[in-house]
Amino acid sequence: MKNFNIAAGVSPMTHVIKQAGKIALLASMTCAISLPVMAAQHPNLVINQQDVTAMKQAITQPGSFQNAFNTTQSNVDKGLAQPIEVPVPKDAGGGYTHEKHKSNYQQMYDTGIIYQLTGDKKYAEYVKDMLLQYATLYPTLPLHPMRKSNNEGKLFWQGLNEAVWLVHTIQAYDFIYDALTPAERNTIETGAIIPAALFLSEQSPHTFNKVHNHGTWATAAVGMSGYVLDKPLWVERALYDLNLAKKGGFMRQLDELFSPDGYYNEGPYYQRYALMPFVTFAKAIEQNEPQRKIFQYREGILLKAITSTVELSYNKLFFPLNDAIKSKGIDTIELVNGVAIAYGLNGDPRLLDIAQQQHNILLTGDGLKVAQGLDNKLQQPFPFVSTLFRDGQQGDDGALVVMRQGKATDQAIVFKATAQGLGHGHFDKLTWQFYDAGNEIVSDYGAARFLNVEAKFGGRYLPENESWAKQTIAHNTLIVDEKSHFNGKLKAANKNNPTLHFYSAKQDLTIASASIDTAYDDVAFKRTLALVNIKQRDAVIGIDIMRVTANKPHQYDLPVHYQGQLIDTNFDRQASLTQLSALGTENGYQHLWLLATANLAKDKAANKLAKVTWLNDNGHFYTHSTLVNTNFNNATNEQMLFTQLGANDPDMNLRQQQSFIHRVNATNHTYVSVMEPHGEYNPSKEYTLEATSNIAGLIHHQQAELEAVQIRFTDGQQYLLAINHADNAVTQETQSVISVNGVQYPFSGRAELLDIKEFK
Amino acid sequence: MKNFNIAAGVSPMTHVIKQAGKIALLASMTCAISLPVMAAQHPNLVINQQDVTAMKQAITQPGSFQNAFNTTQSNVDKGLAQPIEVPVPKDAGGGYTHEKHKSNYQQMYDTGIIYQLTGDKKYAEYVKDMLLQYATLYPTLPLHPMRKSNNEGKLFWQGLNEAVWLVHTIQAYDFIYDALTPAERNTIETGAIIPAALFLSEQSPHTFNKVHNHGTWATAAVGMSGYVLDKPLWVERALYDLNLAKKGGFMRQLDELFSPDGYYNEGPYYQRYALMPFVTFAKAIEQNEPQRKIFQYREGILLKAITSTVELSYNKLFFPLNDAIKSKGIDTIELVNGVAIAYGLNGDPRLLDIAQQQHNILLTGDGLKVAQGLDNKLQQPFPFVSTLFRDGQQGDDGALVVMRQGKATDQAIVFKATAQGLGHGHFDKLTWQFYDAGNEIVSDYGAARFLNVEAKFGGRYLPENESWAKQTIAHNTLIVDEKSHFNGKLKAANKNNPTLHFYSAKQDLTIASASIDTAYDDVAFKRTLALVNIKQRDAVIGIDIMRVTANKPHQYDLPVHYQGQLIDTNFDRQASLTQLSALGTENGYQHLWLLATANLAKDKAANKLAKVTWLNDNGHFYTHSTLVNTNFNNATNEQMLFTQLGANDPDMNLRQQQSFIHRVNATNHTYVSVMEPHGEYNPSKEYTLEATSNIAGLIHHQQAELEAVQIRFTDGQQYLLAINHADNAVTQETQSVISVNGVQYPFSGRAELLDIKEFK
Incomplete structure (x- = not known):
């Protein structure tokens, strides 16, 4: 079953999943149950082995992917020259230890992918060393001294940051998994990953089960860790809540957090932010369990959420609805990930138009597809309709x-x-x-x-x-x-x-x-x-x-x-x-x-x-x-x-x-x-x-359900915007007639702009 | 002598010019004296025949020059489809007849150059027809009804616009000269060009002789007309004032309107505006009488004026000194002309850096050189020092x-x-x-x-x-x-x-x-x-x-x-x-x-x-x-x-x-x-x-002619800016010593930034 992720069609998994609820309690006590179907090769989250093979080939050829690789490798090399520092958590957001742990997870992620692409052990060593330090530190940690009461963390003041840390860290671990000895794996898993995953799930049930983007980050972190550590129960919990009761969890979040049209009810600024764990975890699910058809779920709600985020922008910036900082736009990293994953799924050349404006090629399999699409000038204009x-x-x-x-x-x-x-x-x-x-x-x-x-x-x-x-x-x-x-x-x-x-x-x-x-x-x-x-x-x-x-x-x-x-x-x-x-x-x-x-x-x-x-x-x-x-x-x-x-x-x-x-x-x-x-x-x-x-005059007409605005321009041209407000269904074929100054103006559908002179 | 403009070295012209003052009075009465050396081929103002030959070749090749040609031809063709209108002058600036006469001269110029490049008679016909209408209208004109008392026009409310009209119109006439019959030439010259040139010179002596940019436009218009109509006296007057007394005229303007460093005393906004007639007339002088070495005059003041205009910009916009509208910058048409002419003279690849940012290739010989330079990627960074x-x-x-x-x-x-x-x-x-x-x-x-x-x-x-x-x-x-x-x-x-x-x-x-x-x-x-x-x-x-x-x-x-x-x-x-x-x-x-x-x-x-x-x-x-x-x-x-x-x-x-x-x-x-x-x-x-x-403290020290500002940064680093204000000559070798808190700090030249810690 090792390779089920590339086998199409229905698998026996569906049956197993339905039974999973029964073993939940036991699993949460032992953390050791392994359903046989869950084993996977490494890496196999957002990036899989085929991706790595293709990327290794691509970096030997001139092009935008090679450029992106060179840039990242150069940055990673600078990081390698610095001593590793995993400080005892102390500061709130913006403070030193907060920023250090943030940069650490980004660095582990970047260094890990460079290891995959180069095979150079020094990169794996660096990630390993940092992970070992986390494995030493994590078990000693109490709750963060600056914690926020409604969402506590250990490495960070907020559990939210802790989840983001694990989403990155589990991917970095997945990248170097094969370079580790079983003993090293055991140390890292038992010291850092398992305690973090349990902290985010069993020990933070309120957040984990919450249908909210904090819950999405937590379930993504735990679910992805489940794939890497071969703990299918973690995946089940991530999808269906801690008790597998489907009252919370990722699937419930997909049901509730987006409208059927992919609109997130806090507006595009927060939609952009919420997108990251959704698409990241969904991609990991797709790689490991394609039979779940996660991207087809709810009529493709995830793809709708990605494209609607793009559509909710004007000249690259998001519409500033609700609490929104105006400089955020389509080039944010969350949407770079979203667009790449969407393009990887549907190959829509109009997404390349957006990717081109993002100026950010990801070192992932989907990033490679985007790079190749752009290098081959396949992009078509994204329709803002x-x-x-x-x-x-x-x-x-x-x-x-x-x-x-x-x-x-x-x-x-x-x-x-x-x-x-x-x-x-x-x-x-x-x-x-x-x-x-x-x-x-x-x-x-x-x-x-x-x-x-x-x-x-x-x-x-x-x-x-x-x-x-x-x-x-x-x-x-x-x-x-x-x-x-x-x-x-x-x-x-x-x-x-x-x-x-x-x-x-x-x-x-x-x-x-x-x-x-x-x-x-x-x-x-x-x-x-x-x-x-x-x-x-x-x-x-x-x-x-x-x-x-x-x-x-x-x-x-x-x-x-x-x-x-x-x-x-x-x-x-x-x-x-x-x-x-x-x-x-x-x-x-x-x-x-x-x-x-x-x-x-x-x-x-x-x-x-x-x-x-x-x-x-x-x-x-x-x-x-x-x-x-x-x-x-x-x-x-x-x-x-x-x-x-x-x-x-x-x-x-x-x-x-x-x-x-x-x-x-x-x-x-x-x-x-x-x-x-x-x-x-x-x-x-x-x-x-x-x-x-050029507007010379306006006249407003109201006749029961019919309404019209008459517009006269300075050159004498006149138009009538005629509207039918009827509560019942009005189709494009519905005919109405509005009377203006004794003249009858027929129009069809909800509204029509009439050139009044045509009627004379 | 027809081709003296391509003959290098000293010509007998210099002698003739020195004598020219003696015949000034007679010339102004008859307007018919022709010095034999002044005859020229056509066109021979900003553009000469060699330029035309090179441009005709260039438009057959893909490249930025061909693109510029195609764009202009397409615009010119649209103009040809419209009826010619040469209205009786009525409106002040911004009004209909004002704008029409402005667009007419631009259209004559553009259509004329397209005639030169294509040889298609329809373009020459169009320019001829418009010129003939001007030749009919001009002699009937009184002073403009909306005229400004200090600078009157006929076609326009200001003589300034009249001069700009003639600068363009004489070039257009020069472009189609060879396509006209002698009778047509006579009609156009006697009806439009001669009366306009006389109006701007003899009949407007105050403006013509004024050392001011209005004077520059007038002298450029009259001088360029002199070259085309073979009236060397007009050129002399343009250069040395109406009486050839050198109290006004183009040369005097070159002496007085720019500082030795090429700074125009109204500031860069007006320097940009003033530049146009200077470089246009100078280019015409260079083509017709290279022995005048106009671009070497006053240690190359014209080139200095062009480059200093570029240097007086920041991020493409001119420094907004004095009355300046802030959106003006290096892409203005005046500087497009200036940079092209300068590049034509010195081939400085750093000017191409500016030309590239102007996005405007001129259909001139110099414009072609710029286009070729850019197509061959010869540009080097313009140094903003x-x-x-x-x-x-x-x-x-x-x-x-x-x-x-x-x-x-x-x-x-x-x-x-x-x-x-x-x-x-x-x-x-x-x-x-x-x-x-x-x-x-x-x-x-x-x-x-x-x-x-x-x-x-x-x-x-x-x-x-x-x-x-x-x-x-x-x-x-x-x-x-x-x-x-x-x-x-x-x-x-x-x-x-x-x-x-x-x-x-x-x-x-x-x-x-x-x-x-x-x-x-x-x-x-x-x-x-x-x-x-x-x-x-x-x-x-x-x-x-x-x-x-x-x-x-x-x-x-x-x-x-x-x-x-x-x-x-x-x-x-x-x-x-x-x-x-x-x-x-x-x-x-x-x-x-x-x-x-x-x-x-x-x-x-x-x-x-x-x-x-x-x-x-x-x-x-x-x-x-x-x-x-x-x-x-x-x-x-x-x-x-x-x-x-x-x-x-x-x-x-x-x-x-x-x-x-x-x-x-x-x-x-x-x-x-x-x-x-x-x-x-x-x-x-x-x-x-x-x-x-990062600044933690400042201390100001003054010791007779020596002054210093001590700057302490938040990390403890300290610097001393030591300055010698002595009135006498201070060179880079001059040594001074300033005492701060009992410590002697030697420094050289006018000023030096000292790392104070180095002295400890």
């Missing part, structure tokens, strides 16, 4: 809608109608972002954090992450009476999701609509967003309808956090010239300086369209045009407030972001806006094109 | 000192001790900038202008250019009593320059010192700046000593306009949390919001070193450490003010730049500071290195 990512285990906890035009830097709208996303979630129901020409245009603040910068609150999430970044006003969505959604209470937020009413994507028109009536006591709001490519005009615009209904009057604020320099507005602003005041006192408002105010109702010249134009660093102009439903009898009921972030920020922790806030006092109100990229500012070549907006 | 650029015609009006480390993105200091730079100059005597890792770290605001953006003050310089950008507080230099240098009066500023005391550049240490005592009535200040590479520490730091002396007490402000996010200070700041006020009421202070104040005298924990650390977008940390010469009896005499730009800015015209201002109330004061790049913030790879400064 409109996609619906349903949220929740069953896909019914709202959704993230990404509207785009095909390329990574084309116009894109991100419409966030997802569930809260737990503790890292923001109170930002139905917020949106707009991207164009490589940059954020209407943006999300992301997280307030300087990762690992000690002077900035120890590198942790800053206090301003709570007081600003999570608050509703920090996002581009509705704030009622200056209070955040769910009054900023996480428990209520976790319980209530928006409802996605429809999503429709066809050539040149993507549209979605969602609503929520639980974010505020008596206020419901429904947002419909569309990304429209008007080919005749060579224009791609965003259309935004935010309909708010309530039982009594409220103050409604709808901010646009814009990126760029304000160029112009078509209404007068009263700027604060010599004094600034904070806009409010709580819920994030205390962080905004009020720069200027405009009374939209008063300014009749605005002609019912309030326009704000700014210039982004990408050299393009952007105009946000919004309908002013002015009640001229009440001159103060509609304002535009211009703000800048930075008030109540004694440590200067916040970035200087600017926004304008459309404030309306009303019971019911519908905001109707168009986001329009236009023109170009090129001071280098000394030309400026189309610095002013 | 420390350089002294003396200012003024004789090089004695102060200087710009650029300190750098060899590469375009290495650390650099720009020390501006130049003359004012006329109307575009800023009141910024002895200001400095610091650059590192590709970015501005301590920066200059540049100009307040959105070029050609109508909504921003018609695209002209904004009012804030006067009220902020030109004021002293907008720069990193001393402001006394909140008043700008010379009280912001241009006339006084133009008359008074700083004095450069010394400049010394050696391996790992560049240092310069300059002073000025005319910027304020009774206050003199002297600044000494050094860029030091401490190889043992792998650290490059800037050292800044600003010594201020006066007759009575004043308020001294020394700002640092920093680029990045504030990370930390080693002193307490009192931030304004809910209200902000403008820092002052005039001289630029009215534009600053006061964010926070720190009383440096009060905070004894500062230990006499005030440190401010920020994080730049380039991912590196920067700490500015400055000595606090605290008088503890007077707790308010030394403060640090933290400001942000944006007050009194009703149109939101200013960028949100931040600064800290070291304010001292004293009669005499010496600011001693160190600028230190350190560490790295890499949230993508999740590591942060050396986020805190």
Whole structure:
């Protein structure tokens, strides 16, 4: 049975596995039960012997794989020249012993793979020596002095780091296994690996069984150790929880942590992080037990999770949803691993497009395939197309809608109608972002954090992450009476999701609509967003309808956090010239300086369209045009407030972001806006094109379930975005007719953009 | 004599030229005198027949020249499909007729060169038809209805544009000359070219004779027309002014507009602009009359002007001195022409490094040489080394000192001790900038202008250019009593320059010192700046000593306009949390919001070193450490003010730049500071290195002409920057001895960095 990993088809394993629960208790006491099918050659986790053979051949040929090998070997050689140090654990994250143990596992991993590729014993010796030191140290360790109560470690302050250590260390051990004597193996296994694996499993049942990414790291570490040490029970436990009860474990994590569309409910920033143990362990399962068809599980959820992480990026950076540090993107090591493994499985040449931008060739079998694909120029453009990512285990906890035009830097709208996303979630129901020409245009603040910068609150999430970044006003969505959604209470937020009413994507028109009536006591709001490519005009615009209904009057604020320099507005602003005041006192408002105010109702010249134009660093102009439903009898009921972030920020922790806030006092109100990229500012070549907006007028029409936005351009061209909001199924064939100014306009499907002149 | 341009050596021309003055008056009346030596083949301006032969060959071969040809031909073909339009002039800059006449001359030029390269008559026809329309229109034109009084045009509102039109048009005419009948030539010359040339010369004597870049464009246009129309007198006038009196003209411009080091006194932004007519006309002179040795004139001043423009850039962008729009850089068309012509002359492979970054191959003989050089990978790195650029015609009006480390993105200091730079100059005597890792770290605001953006003050310089950008507080230099240098009066500023005391550049240490005592009535200040590479520490730091002396007490402000996010200070700041006020009421202070104040005298924990650390977008940390010469009896005499730009800015015209201002109330004061790049913030790879400064202490020593800054690092290492300020000549061999704490430290030359421990 030694070689079952390369035998296809059903094996007797399936029967054995079903029986495994019965022996669990015994196994946990002896740690010595070996199911005969589990024995494996070494290495056989992420990398197997065939991989090694192919890689050894590849490093003799010029190419990107050889380059990657040379770089790693050179780094490893530098490490070999340094004395090995395995210090007694003392420091928390960022401290010396913490960083040393982190670099140690990386070094063991890298040195181990170089041993496999060169066969030079000195590399195996080095790894062995370090492992022996761990084998001496580990049994002496109490819980870490700086431990965190909910997830304790021994080598590290957190069990999470301990699991990451073992995921790397077991692979390093697997690489040098054949170079060790049985006595050395015994010393290392009994001194370091077995105690670490038991600590992470039996001795940390809460984390091990938890359906959470900490649980994924722990089960990956223990399961992979099970393969190497020939302890199939460890693998079973990793897959099905400590008691094999399937209440936790890797399979349960695969069931629950991703939506059916591969969306991770904390958002792409944490999805990227969570991906690593998933794909690593899954690859090890695939190598050892291909009959489990792990990559086909749940309709290929792992591949979906990898590709959706790529899809949740714009111009290489992840959409900064929830607590997200904005500089993270597709070149992170987690996604380098994910893309390589996915490419190894499906050979999709579009993944090579991403791999090429990652500039990081892994020394694995899959890394070799990627390198060869790139060397042979097999890559094809990765399609960045409109996609619906349903949220929740069953896909019914709202959704993230990404509207785009095909390329990574084309116009894109991100419409966030997802569930809260737990503790890292923001109170930002139905917020949106707009991207164009490589940059954020209407943006999300992301997280307030300087990762690992000690002077900035120890590198942790800053206090301003709570007081600003999570608050509703920090996002581009509705704030009622200056209070955040769910009054900023996480428990209520976790319980209530928006409802996605429809999503429709066809050539040149993507549209979605969602609503929520639980974010505020008596206020419901429904947002419909569309990304429209008007080919005749060579224009791609965003259309935004935010309909708010309530039982009594409220103050409604709808901010646009814009990126760029304000160029112009078509209404007068009263700027604060010599004094600034904070806009409010709580819920994030205390962080905004009020720069200027405009009374939209008063300014009749605005002609019912309030326009704000700014210039982004990408050299393009952007105009946000919004309908002013002015009640001229009440001159103060509609304002535009211009703000800048930075008030109540004694440590200067916040970035200087600017926004304008459309404030309306009303019971019911519908905001109707168009986001329009236009023109170009090129001071280098000394030309400026189309610095002013081309939108001349907007009219909003509502007829029961049918809705339309009529858009008139400055040159007289007119279009009608007609929408069918019916709750029942609407297909592309469904025909509707909306009447505008006495003219009947038929349209099909959920929505259509009509050239009104065609009807004349 | 037809081919004298390829004959080497002395020709009889030199004699004829010397006689030319005698016939000037007659010539100006008849415009018909033709000296026999001036006849030439066509084309023979920037491009000659040999160039055409070589280019025709090159476009048959794959390569970057062929690519450039294909691109231009494709654009030209699009133009040919459009009707020709030569409208009656009506609009000012940016308006329709203005832009049309601009695109017409560019199109004639491009179409003409494509005719030369293809021989296809349709291209010549198109240029001819457009020229004939100009020949019909031009004689009917009065002065332009929107003309500017000091520099009138006919086709354009400014004579400057008219000259640029003729520089292009005469080249286009030269390209199709041989395809025209004598009658057609006569029509075009008498209708368009002769009247335009006479308008720019005889009829605009003030501009034509002016030693100014407007004069350069006019003389280039007329001189080049002289070569094509075989009117040597026009050439003489272009070179030596209308009366051949040498009071104006191109040669005089070459004498006066550049310093002996090739520095243009308005700064690199305008130097780049001025370069175009200089190099274009010079190239035409070289082709037609090589015996003039125009490129050798004044020790090769034209080549110096080209290379110095390149040298006055950082990471591809020009240093933003005086009125400068920051996005201009080495890829501007003016420098593409300059670099190509320079490479054509000297074949310096280091120029190809710049050409490669310009991504713009010209369809000229020199453009072909560049293309071939790049295709053959001949480029060598352009050396960005420390350089002294003396200012003024004789090089004695102060200087710009650029300190750098060899590469375009290495650390650099720009020390501006130049003359004012006329109307575009800023009141910024002895200001400095610091650059590192590709970015501005301590920066200059540049100009307040959105070029050609109508909504921003018609695209002209904004009012804030006067009220902020030109004021002293907008720069990193001393402001006394909140008043700008010379009280912001241009006339006084133009008359008074700083004095450069010394400049010394050696391996790992560049240092310069300059002073000025005319910027304020009774206050003199002297600044000494050094860029030091401490190889043992792998650290490059800037050292800044600003010594201020006066007759009575004043308020001294020394700002640092920093680029990045504030990370930390080693002193307490009192931030304004809910209200902000403008820092002052005039001289630029009215534009600053006061964010926070720190009383440096009060905070004894500062230990006499005030440190401010920020994080730049380039991912590196920067700490500015400055000595606090605290008088503890007077707790308010030394403060640090933290400001942000944006007050009194009703149109939101200013960028949100931040600064800290070291304010001292004293009669005499010496600011001693160190600028230190350190560490790295890499949230993508999740590591942060050396986020805190390594400077532990500074001590300033002054002993008559000798001065020293003692620098102690946190690990105990100590260095002494010893400086000899003697007025007399100091060479590298000059020996000095400075005594510190009773120890004698000998050093040689102007300055030396001593490892103090070596002396123990």
